[in-house]
Amino acid sequence: MQKSPLHPFSATIMAWYAEHQRELPWRQTQDPYAIWLSEIILQQTRVAQGLPYFERLITAFPTVRDLAEAPEASLLRLWQGLGYYSRARNLQKAAQMVMRDFSGVFPQSYDEIIRLPGVGPYTAAAIASFAFDEAKAVVDGNVYRVLSRVFAVETDIASSAARGVFTSLAQSLIPMQDPATFNQAIMEFGALQCTPSPDCSDCPLRVSCAAFSEHRVAELPIKSKKTKVKEIEMDYLVIEQNGQLLVRERTEKGIWKGMWEFYLIEDACDWLPFQRQALKSPPVHLLSHRKIHCDAWYVQVPDNFELEIPEGYGWMSPSDFESKGKPVLLLNLITDNLDCPILQDISPTYL
DNA sequence: AAAGCGGGGAG
């Protein structure tokens, strides 16, 4: 068996990685479950933001069986604040699929792993290489940036053709003898050295980087799309009666599916003829695709009044509501109004 | 092929 020669690019970034890699918990293991969990958490999420979530989740659910058998609400509560909540729901669906279709043994090849819900080409390649040494090149935002610069690839990374172009290039560079380290190295290099606004002065690739020699580092990678932000209004009533709160789970399509909220004002509220006390609300809540304006009020309903409960809502104790996952907008509303006793009762012990 | 989906940190 002939050993294919190591491409100079690959040799350089792997040597750089040996010197500069961060010590991260999911790099200390080859357990595919722990690696999978870390990769789902890190989708569109920085290491610093995902790290505490990984620690809490791997502690709460040490095995794929624990995750599969957990109440979905407890998982979403642990995911609270991390965003992209469909990741959490798909995570548990996949865990249940591992238990049912793979007898509890995590699938060991790219072609099987990518069938799990929430696992796409990037995540499947990451798990297959890190846990099983399969030579599948990862292509994420870091890889787009590094390869587009070093090899002056002008393909628009927002185009649908980009994945194929960069996957082919990365796959041609991955060394069969150590694909896992190469994949780790190219992403770590993108995260720490070849950043969006890099300092090229100490880069080990400056002599061979096409973008550097052509003074085009700032132009690459090329990305065309700009996200358009829609402004919306979301006004809430914190309605209390008998020490309970009127709340609901967001089940419709759209943002925050599976998360819980107070009464969202969508009509004139003629059914609630009581005085409202204004709450402090964050001026705007920014999502990547929404700019949410929020106003909120507190309403105390007399204990003996028979309220006509709106469709989809129900009464819940403060402690039960605290245990549900809530969007950060609601968490901010709660923590900004701790002078309101019932909101103090649902103040989160951690984000 | 394009849109939808969270939240936060860096510059």
Next chain:
DNA sequence: CTCCCAGCTTT
């Protein structure tokens, strides 16, 4: 402010 993060799913 803008950009983008160890992207995937749905339309």
